[in-house]
Amino acid sequence: MSVHERLRRLLFLVPYVSSRPGISVEELARALNVSREHLLEDLDLLTCVGRPPFNPDDYIDIYVENDRVYVDLDQRLSAPPRLTLGEASALAASAELLRPAAGDALSSAVEKLERVLPPGTHERFRAMYRKIDAALEAPQALGPLTRAIHARLEVTFDYVTPGRGAPESRRVRPHELLSHRGQWYLQAWDLNRQDDRLFRVDRMEGLAVTDTPFQPREDARAQVPNPARTDAAVRVRFSKLVAPYLRERFGEDARLLADGGVEVRVAGDNERWLTQWVLSFGGEAEVLEPASARAAVARAAKAVLGV
Amino acid sequence: MDRTERLLDLVALFLDAREPISWAELREHFPHDYMGISDDAAERKFERDKAELLELGFPLTYIQGDDERRDGYIVNRDAYYLPEVDLTKEELAVLYAAGSAALTSGAFPGRDDLSHALRKIGFFAGNALPTPRVRMELGTDQASPQLAAHLEALWEACAGHKWVQMTYVSPKRPDSTERKVDPYGLVLRRGSWTLVGFCHLRQDVRTFQVHRIRTLKVNTSRPRSPDFEVPEGFAFDDHVASYPWQHRFHPRLDVRLRLTGELASRAASLFPGGTVAPATEGEGVLVELPVTFLDGFLRFCLQLGPACRVESPEEARTRVKEMATRILEKHGVREEVAA
Numbered sequence: 001m002s003v004h005e006r007l008r009r010l011l012f013l014v015p016y017v018s019s020r021p022g023i024s025v026e027e028l029a030r031a032l033n034v035s036r037e038h039l040l041e042d043l044d045l046l047t048c049v050g051r052p053p054f055n056p057d058d059y060i061d062i063y064v065e066n067d068r069v070y071v072d073l074d075q076r077l078s079a080p081p082r083l084t085l086g087e088a089s090a091l092a093a094s095a096e097l098l099r100p101a102a103g104d105a106l107s108s109a110v111e112k113l114e115r116v117l118p119p120g121t122h123e124r125f126r127a128m129y130r131k132i133d134a135a136l137e138a139p140q141a142l143g144p145l146t147r148a149i150h151a152r153l154e155v156t157f158d159y160v161t162p163g164r165g166a167p168e169s170r171r172v173r174p175h176e177l178l179s180h181r182g183q184w185y186l187q188a189w190d191l192n193r194q195d196d197r198l199f200r201v202d203r204m205e206g207l208a209v210t211d212t213p214f215q216p217r218e219d220a221r222a223q224v225p226n227p228a229r230t231d232a233a234v235r236v237r238f239s240k241l242v243a244p245y246l247r248e249r250f251g252e253d254a255r256l257l258a259d260g261g262v263e264v265r266v267a268g269d270n271e272r273w274l275t276q277w278v279l280s281f282g283g284e285a286e287v288l289e290p291a292s293a294r295a296a297v298a299r300a301a302k303a304v305l306g307v
Numbered sequence: 308m309d310r311t312e313r314l315l316d317l318v319a320l321f322l323d324a325r326e327p328i329s330w331a332e333l334r335e336h337f338p339h340d341y342m343g344i345s346d347d348a349a350e351r352k353f354e355r356d357k358a359e360l361l362e363l364g365f366p367l368t369y370i371q372g373d374d375e376r377r378d379g380y381i382v383n384r385d386a387y388y389l390p391e392v393d394l395t396k397e398e399l400a401v402l403y404a405a406g407s408a409a410l411t412s413g414a415f416p417g418r419d420d421l422s423h424a425l426r427k428i429g430f431f432a433g434n435a436l437p438t439p440r441v442r443m444e445l446g447t448d449q450a451s452p453q454l455a456a457h458l459e460a461l462w463e464a465c466a467g468h469k470w471v472q473m474t475y476v477s478p479k480r481p482d483s484t485e486r487k488v489d490p491y492g493l494v495l496r497r498g499s500w501t502l503v504g505f506c507h508l509r510q511d512v513r514t515f516q517v518h519r520i521r522t523l524k525v526n527t528s529r530p531r532s533p534d535f536e537v538p539e540g541f542a543f544d545d546h547v548a549s550y551p552w553q554h555r556f557h558p559r560l561d562v563r564l565r566l567t568g569e570l571a572s573r574a575a576s577l578f579p580g581g582t583v584a585p586a587t588e589g590e591g592v593l594v595e596l597p598v599t600f601l602d603g604f605l606r607f608c609l610q611l612g613p614a615c616r617v618e619s620p621e622e623a624r625t626r627v628k629e630m631a632t633r634i635l636e637k638h639g640v641r642e643e644v645a646a
Contacts, residue, residue, distance in 0.1 A: 003311050008363055008423055010315060016430065033422060048312055051320040052336035060319070076322040079388040080427050084364040086466060087424035090417030094409035095402055097443065102401040109398035113428075116392050118364060131465045131492040132416050133543045134409070137579070142441075146404060149440045160569055179408065179443040181498030202576055244478030248518075249448055276610040282602060283633030298638040303613040304631040 009034070010042060014060060014077040022068045043069065085121055085128060088113050092125075093132035097179070101142030139184055139201050142177060144209050149174045154191070154212045157204040167205055172197070173214045189217070234268035235288040237261055242284040268293055275300045313340055314356055318365060322387070327370055327379030358531070391431050400437045402428060407439035414445060414455045414500060416462035416493045445498040448518045454500070457523050458493065461502055464525045465490045468533030470507075474521040483521060484508065489535040493517070494547045503546050505535065512546055550579070551603030552596070560598045562623050567591035568614040577611070593618070605630060 009032055016031065017023060023031075029039040043062060050059035061072040083091070092110045099106055110129075117125055148155045155174055158167035172188035179185075184201040238246050240260035247254045247262060254262040268274055271293065278285045278297050287293045308316075320328070320336065334341040334349065341349040357380075360367050366386040372378040394402070406425045409415040429436050464471050471490055476483045487507040494501045499516060506513040526534060548554045566574050571591045574583045581596030591614075598604045605627045608615050617623045 003314070004359065004362065005419060006311050007314055007359070010311070011318065011363065012423070012426055012430075016426075019430070031426070045309070045312060046315075049315040049319060051316060051323050058319075076319055080430050081364045081387055082389045083424055083427055084362070084420070086417060086420040086462075087427065089466075090415075090420040090462075091402060091406055091424040091428070093417070094415065094421055095405040097405045097408055098401055098441075102405070105395070105397040105401045109394060109402050112392055112394060112398065113402075116390050118366060118386055127537075128466055132462070132495075133492060133547075134415075134495040137549075139576075146400065146441065150400065150437060160573075165569075176440045176442060177404075178441075181444075181446050182496065202573070205572075248478060249446065276612075279612075279634060280606050280610040282606040282609060282630040283637065286637040294638045298635055300612060301631045301635040301638065304609060305628065305635065306613070 006042070010046060011077070012080045013042060014046065014062065014071060014073065015080045017062065017069050017071045018073060018078055021070050025064060025067050025069060028069055040064075082116060082118055083113065085117065085125055088117055088125055089128035090132070092129040093134055096133070096135050098138050098142060098146075099135055101138040101140055101146070103143060138179075141201050141204055141207050142184060144207060145174055145177060145186055145201070148209045149176070151209075152213050152216055154210045154214055155188075155207060156210060157207040159199060160203040160205065168192075170199075171210075172199070173216065175216060177201075232265040232267045233290060234266050234274060234293050235263060236266060236278065237263045237286045237288055238281065239284040242281055263288070271296050279304075308337070308340055310356075313337065314359060317356060317360065321365075321367060321380070321382040322384060324381065327372065327377055327381040329377065329379040333380070389427055389430065392428055394428065394432075396435070396437075399428070399432060399435070403437050404439045404441040408441040408443040412443040412445050412449075414449050414458055416458040416465075416500075418455065418459060420462075445500075449498060449500060451518065454518050457517055457520050458500060460523055460525050461490055461493060461517070465492055467530065468535055468537075469526045469530070470534045471523055471525050473515075473523045475515055476519050476521055478519075486515070488513070488515070491537045491541060492543060494543050496547060496549050501547055503543055512541075514546055548600075551607055552598040552600050553580075554600040554603060556600045556603075558599070560601060560620065560623065562596060562598045562601075562604065562620065563618040564594045564596075564608065565589065565591050565616045565618050566594060566611075566614060567616075570611060570614045598623075601626060609634075 013028075013032060017028065025036060025039060029036050032039065034042070043064060046060055046062045048059070052058070060077070063070055092113060095102065095106055095110060114122055114125055145155065152173075154171060156169065156171045159170050160167045171191045172186075173191065174186055174188045176187045177184060178187060178198075186199045186201055186204075188197060188199060189195075190197040237257070238254075238261050243254070243256075243260060243262045246264060247256075250262075250264050254264050256262055266274065266277075268290065274287075274293055275296050278287055279300055287297050316337070328336075330350075330353070333353065341353055344352070357367055364387070366383045367380055368383070369380050370376070370378070403425065406421055410418065410422060410425075415421060461471065463469075468489075471488055473486050473488065474483050475486050485508075488502070489505040489507075490502055491504045491512070492502075494503060494514075500518070502515040502517055502520075503512065504515075505511070564578070565586060566577075567590050570577065574581070574592050574594050578594050578596055581594045584593050584595075586593050601623060605617070605623065608617060608627065609630060617627050
């Protein structure tokens with residue numbers, strides 16, 4: 001931990017405790033994202049901090065009593081320091097993740113951040129936060145979905161499942177939004193299926209937030225299935241041309257072959273995903289087994305050729 | 308005295324001071340730190356401390372005295388404290404959700420800055436703090452601790468306009484290359500972080516996938532003076548592709564597609580930047596878009612299946628047929644599966 005990081009944390013810690021007297025050590029450690037051990041070291045250090053001439057009254061009086069933290073101080077460290085340029089810039093850049101779903105709230109929040117920056121730094125702030133471009137083109141539906149998650153309200157939508165014809169109407173309890181490789185998903189309890197489901201946000205149509213409240217489950221968490229497993233059933237071989245990219249993505253799980261190509265094993269429980277994935281290599285990938293997966297890829301290629 | 312402790316003592320001293328504090332007084336207050344060494348060494352030590360405090364946003368300045376006031380260092384207390392940001396519920400939710408999503412990804416430039424910023428804006432919110440239920444996961448190749456460390460170093464280099472020296476591996480070449488780059492900025496596209504900057508080796512603006520950087524060193528000489536300026540009018544979009552067909556590998560080709568069935572209603576989101584029009588003849592919609600990397604584009608079309616057909620130009624139609632034929636040949640009936 002650098003001096004810079006520790007100092008930043010300590011300058012925040014004192015006002016934080018003064019505004020929440022009696023906060024538990026655990027809670028404070030969680031808020032500062034440090035271990036209990038580090039926090040106790042920090043608190044020890046703070047008892048040595050004061051101002052010259054260092055009479056007993058000149059020290060910050062911070063102490064732990066019954067595992068709770070208290071601070072007695074004059075007004076010197078009652079509020080945290082302003083946002084630094086770097087802090088405000090990183091925050092503004094991250095907020096772009098939700099554009100355009102965040103609508104006006106995003107631009108007004110960034111304006112307000114700019115207002116509380118140290119005077120004379122606004123120009124540099126604008127230049128700096130544009131040095132990170134994390135725009136994920138978040139779909140509009142994220143706005144209402146975020147509100148529904150916070151307000152714990154059920155939502156309804158029509159969901160397009162590829163290859164299944166007409167969209168199906170769904171009613172769900174939204175739990176969490178997840179962006180995976182730039183694609184947004186909603187993890188929710190599907191009331192029709194009575195099961196947890198992951199929905200792609202771009203396949204939702206006619207999204208509506210109902211006024212039916214629900215109690216969310218604590219343990220729900222979205223997991224994007226990772227198709228790469230060494231014990232998976234489908235073996236796919238890739239040509240030498242694309243092998244470096246596969247090795248980059250799969251690491252040691254991409255087994256190097258004598259001809260410079262690689263072989264990987266992936267899960268085969270989603271035939272549609274597998275077929276699309278193999279097709280996306282434009283002839284540089286071949287399913288070795290099982291035969292059913294080979295046949296599915298062949299059928300898909302025939303369909304494209306119209307034969 | 309421990310440096311962190313000394314810096315905190317300095318903060319406490321200056322926040323309490325009504326009058327400027329002279330260098331001589333400072334030396335008296337901190338005899339173990341600024342005395343017992345040469346005057347030059349003591350001044351350099353204080354300068355380093357001052358620079359650290361300034362970086363933390365502690366507005367310490369030296370003022371020349373006059374009849375009313377003596378010379379010395381003083382801090383503008385009003386400029387130090389964070390005023391209430393006064394965010395509405397919606398604004399706080401956006402910043403919190405996006406900030407937390409970025410942090411859960413494990414790799415975001417300015418990660419440390421971001422977590423401090425979230426804490427600070429949450430200071431006044433108390434119990435009204437929204438619980439973010441938004442997460443961002445990048446691919447497995449973006450999950451290494453080395454990538455996170457490189458992003459952090461690049462963020463600092465971008466902010467300070469300092470050049471970086473790096474070892475870079477590209478899947479297209481067997482060996483790594485040494486590059487000196489002026490980092491202009493960092494871009495996240497489809498789960499992958501890219502550095503955009505001026506490459507001294509190629510004498511042009513180039514893009515680098517951050518996960519392909521093996522070693523990275525930021526120029527540390529004269530840390531507070533910039534090594535370069537970002538050219539006026541520089542825009543990420545001129546250099547970074549969001550979609551496979553936007554890579555500038557070949558001259559522009561205008562391609563027309565026909566999307567039918569369930570793809571028709573998704574045309575605009577599948578092919579951003581393309582023009583979508585209902586087909587006047589036949590079914591579905593027609594999409595026209597510029598393509599500068601034909602193979603990348605056709606591979607994307609292939610995975611959409613037969614509901615996405617390439618209509619023109621002939622060159623694109625021929626190529627997509629070649630690809631599909633090759634796939635079919637590879638997956639034709641075989642007597643024996645390779646062991």
